[in-house]
Amino acid sequence: MSGQNAEDTAEYIIRASSLSGWNDCPRRNFANAYKHLVKNAGYDLRERGKLVSGAFGTSVHAAAAHAMRQKLSNLRVDEDDLNDVCVAKFDEEIADGVSWDQSSKNRENAIKQMKACIASYVYDVLPSIKDVESFERLDLAMVKTDKNLSGHADLVTKTSIRDIKTGRSGDGCHGQMGGYALLQLANTDKLPDELIVDHIPRSAVTKPYPGAVAIKYDVRVCVAEAATMIDIISRTIDEFVKKPGPILIPANTMSILCGEKYCTAFGTDYCELSKKVS
Ligand code: SF4
Numbered sequence: 001m002s003g004q005n006a007e008d009t010a011e012y013i014i015r016a017s018s019l020s021g022w023n024d025c026p027r028r029n030f031a032n033a034y035k036h037l038v039k040n041a042g043y044d045l046r047e048r049g050k051l052v053s054g055a056f057g058t059s060v061h062a063a064a065a066h067a068m069r070q071k072l073s074n075l076r077v078d079e080d081d082l083n084d085v086c087v088a089k090f091d092e093e094i095a096d097g098v099s100w101d102q103s104s105k106n107r108e109n110a111i112k113q114m115k116a117c118i119a120s121y122v123y124d125v126l127p128s129i130k131d132v133e134s135f136e137r138l139d140l141a142m143v144k145t146d147k148n149l150s151g152h153a154d155l156v157t158k159t160s161i162r163d164i165k166t167g168r169s170g171d172g173c174h175g176q177m178g179g180y181a182l183l184q185l186a187n188t189d190k191l192p193d194e195l196i197v198d199h200i201p202r203s204a205v206t207k208p209y210p211g212a213v214a215i216k217y218d219v220r221v222c223v224a225e226a227a228t229m230i231d232i233i234s235r236t237i238d239e240f241v242k243k244p245g246p247i248l249i250p251a252n253t254m255s256i257l258c259g260e261k262y263c264t265a266f267g268t269d270y271c272e273l274s275k276k277v278s
Helices: 026-033 035-040 052-072 079-094 107-128 174-188 219-242 269-274
Strands: 012-015 132-134 137-141 147-152 155-157 160-165 194-199 213-217
Touching (some): 012 219, 026 035, 026 269, 035 219, 052 079, 052 160, 079 107, 147 219, 160 174, 174 219, 194 219, 213 219
Parallel strands (some): 160 194
Antiparallel strands (some): 132 155, 137 147, 155 160, 194 213
């Protein structure tokens, strides 16, 4: 295995979005976040096709960003307009192929689901959003380290940071939301008053749409969790750079994402736990 060059260690990005869920399988998440380090250490990872869940989330986010741009320009937010933005983004996302799943079996299904999400966003979420400031990328060079914390909050208002989730649950986002709060603190010297996840679930077309829910997070708990996870990830990077190889990074073969559909390390030398013995 080759060692790391000095240039490789100059700067690492820790993404706020990686601060939640890291512990589900740190070895998988390290491979996702620092693919170049893993490859430079001599390990090949598998290519993973695009999942419909990811394409769906990206498309709903594109529509929500459009709505925020309209709001910031004091223009009317039109539901049909948002649907068009969403579908156009989805078609772009799946242009090179996508892996459908039980919830979204095909494009027609997915479009129906997206329209339900957009309607819920317009009627359940938008009315509660006041004082939009931005939906810009937030970055922070962490003091006295070679790591940068980076994040893209979906929405920053005068008092809150909000993020949209379209998956099964909007719970368990403490680390990510705390990461956004730390980024805002670094940029403005002030923590947000509120951290909110707008859960707008991708829901089966055969069932009535359950509606969006705004989930409030405790700012203090989130910030503490983010700081812990930044420390853990930072030390993992340093250890990997010192001794390139996965063995020091915990792995969880019991994760529901442990399989070739979700993990680029599955069946590779980087995660020998997942290799079959012949
Ligand atoms: S194969 Fe399973 S245990 Fe190994 S890194 Fe991937 S998810 Fe983790």
